[in-house]
Amino acid sequence: MLRSAPVAEPVVQIRGLTKAFYGQRVLSDVSFEIERGEVFGYIGPNGAGKTTTLKILAGLIGKYQGDVMIGGANVAKERAKAHKLLGYLPQAAGFQKWRTVWSALDTLGALSGVPDDVRKRRIGELLERFDLAAARHKRVKELSGGMTQKLGLMQALLHEPAVLVLDEPLEGLDPPSRSLLKEIIIERCKAGTTVLFSSHILSDVEDVADRVGILNGGKLAISGSIRDLTAAFGLPVEIGVEFAAAPVETGFLANHGKVAELKHGQWRVELPNGADSDAAIHAIIEATLAAGGRIRKIGVVDPELDDLFAEYINRAKHAN
Amino acid sequence: MPTNPTLLLTGDEFRGFAKSKVMIVLWVLMPGIALVGFLLLRHRARLELGPGHSISAKQYMGFLESGIAGAIASVLVAVEIVSDRSRNVYQLFVIRPIRPESLLWAKFIAISVLVIIAATISMSIGFIFDATEGRPIDADELLQSGKAILATAQGVGLACAGGVLFGVLAKDSILVAVVLVLQIGQNFIFIPQIPAFFGVMQNQFWLWTAITFAFLFAVMWIAGIAFRRSQF
Numbered sequence: 001m002l003r004s005a006p007v008a009e010p011v012v013q014i015r016g017l018t019k020a021f022y023g024q025r026v027l028s029d030v031s032f033e034i035e036r037g038e039v040f041g042y043i044g045p046n047g048a049g050k051t052t053t054l055k056i057l058a059g060l061i062g063k064y065q066g067d068v069m070i071g072g073a074n075v076a077k078e079r080a081k082a083h084k085l086l087g088y089l090p091q092a093a094g095f096q097k098w099r100t101v102w103s104a105l106d107t108l109g110a111l112s113g114v115p116d117d118v119r120k121r122r123i124g125e126l127l128e129r130f131d132l133a134a135a136r137h138k139r140v141k142e143l144s145g146g147m148t149q150k151l152g153l154m155q156a157l158l159h160e161p162a163v164l165v166l167d168e169p170l171e172g173l174d175p176p177s178r179s180l181l182k183e184i185i186i187e188r189c190k191a192g193t194t195v196l197f198s199s200h201i202l203s204d205v206e207d208v209a210d211r212v213g214i215l216n217g218g219k220l221a222i223s224g225s226i227r228d229l230t231a232a233f234g235l236p237v238e239i240g241v242e243f244a245a246a247p248v249e250t251g252f253l254a255n256h257g258k259v260a261e262l263k264h265g266q267w268r269v270e271l272p273n274g275a276d277s278d279a280a281i282h283a284i285i286e287a288t289l290a291a292g293g294r295i296r297k298i299g300v301v302d303p304e305l306d307d308l309f310a311e312y313i314n315r316a317k318h319a320n
Numbered sequence: 321m322p323t324n325p326t327l328l329l330t331g332d333e334f335r336g337f338a339k340s341k342v343m344i345v346l347w348v349l350m351p352g353i354a355l356v357g358f359l360l361l362r363h364r365a366r367l368e369l370g371p372g373h374s375i376s377a378k379q380y381m382g383f384l385e386s387g388i389a390g391a392i393a394s395v396l397v398a399v400e401i402v403s404d405r406s407r408n409v410y411q412l413f414v415i416r417p418i419r420p421e422s423l424l425w426a427k428f429i430a431i432s433v434l435v436i437i438a439a440t441i442s443m444s445i446g447f448i449f450d451a452t453e454g455r456p457i458d459a460d461e462l463l464q465s466g467k468a469i470l471a472t473a474q475g476v477g478l479a480c481a482g483g484v485l486f487g488v489l490a491k492d493s494i495l496v497a498v499v500l501v502l503q504i505g506q507n508f509i510f511i512p513q514i515p516a517f518f519g520v521m522q523n524q525f526w527l528w529t530a531i532t533f534a535f536l537f538a539v540m541w542i543a544g545i546a547f548r549r550s551q552f
Contacts, residue, residue: 086415094407
């Protein structure tokens with residue numbers, strides 16, 4: 001099977017997903033949708049239910065309440081149809097130890113319906129890209145943790161699925177490999193692949209995700225773009241200023257809000273609630289030029305996902 | 321033409337098992353037991369089991385090898401299934417558009433065929449001994465040995481099917497799998513012979529064979545249902 005045919009949007013639909021293990025509820029009424037070509041970052045504290053959600057989406061857990069659809073196919077009732085669209089990386093991908101890297105990819109690719117000639121070409125390309133070409137005949141038991149993780153990623157990408165579900169894909173990868181994976185995710189999304197991935201490394205989620213969902217205690221607390229989450233949490237708007245040539249004095253910055261100097265020539269101004277950020281930027285530019293300075297960069301700074309997540313956890317703690 | 325998943329996976333399992341340490345032990349252990357057995361029985365053409373009832377040394381070794389082969393096959397396949405499951409090996413397969421039962425059939429076919437081959441080689445050592453002793457091999461003895469090998473294959477197949485079933489039911493506990501196999505699975509081998517105990521269908525070798533295969537498929541079918549309903 002080559003690249004999956006275009007599917008109806010949204011590509012991933014989860015409605016009212018509820019799951020309990022031995023009477024303990026791990027997911028409560030989780031609902032969200034992911035559009036075609038979108039990257040959805042799924043974050044939350046340990047034990048929130050992220051892996052359970054992803055496993056249900058991959059069809060590894062069958063008994064649950066709610067509807068889970070991939071490309072219009074119900075994962076529970078139209079398993080084969082849903083699986084044709086899916087590429088999945090579990091949290092700890094397992095391979096039979098006697099398999100070689102090539103044999104693992106070849107068999108999994110064949111089972112996904114990739115024709116022989118296409119499969120061999122793609123395996124070669126992926127091995128080169130992930131820098132595992134020299135290890136193609138190595139047995140899985142001889143691979144390091146990072147190499148096994150790369151093998152897991154390759155098997156998920158090999159058949160170019162319409163939907164990629166990745167559980168902690170960056171775990172165990174060195175920095176160049178993490179950059180490579182993020183590059184691949186962005187490439188695939190531009191080509192129309194939909195990605196759902198969970199990660200503890202929030203900065204990596206931030207680099208690639210269009211939207212983020214925060215799961216806590218089995219409930220999807222909030223989801224949206226980082227801008228949406230910023231507005232929802234009411235976090236203050238900050239303006240970042242970088243001077244190419246510092247003005248004679250910088251006291252004018254305090255006229256617009258709380259000021260902090262990050263390092264020499266770089267400042268952050270926290271605007272009060274309701275302040276007009278565009279007007280503040282305009283005023284800062286004029287005051288800088290009047291004071292003999294020059295600006296290299298100025299603009300609204302989006303809060304980091306770490307900040308948003310920390311803010312959410314803090315509020316959740318106080319609410320309890 | 322799309323690849324048949326069961327054939328593809330069976331080929332892989334053959335390659336994986338044939339080179340494994342367990343199989344090497346099997347290929348050495350079973351012929352070794354046969355060799356010792358025939359050395360001990362070399363001066364006996366027949367063993368007396370009771371008044372007017374005797375079996376050849378080859379038949380006796382056939383029964384012994386059959387029992388050993390069945391035990392090895394059933395424990396091996398159960399442990400393999402549990403071990404693969406606990407290492408999350410199956411996750412990457414069951415998310416593919418294949419029938420999950422293909423994984424079980426591949427394991428079953430690969431292990432049972434390799435064990436049957438090892439048992440057949442072991443049982444054939446008796447003919448080598450007969451040749452060295454100068455004893456002629458008659459057609460009837462060949463037929464009986466052929467039936468013994470077929471009976472061994474049936475026994476291994478049934479025991480292996482039991483191993484598959486209990487490997488699936490035991491989920492991720494190797495201990496549970498081994499206990500279930502040794503306590504219950506081993507007795508599957510006698511089920512097709514129940515009619516004979518009641519004096520019904522005696523000397524109906526081919527009927528027993530048909531019943532055996534029907535029971536084997538039933539056990540594998542149940543294992544497939546349990547596997548499909550599993551959560552990974």
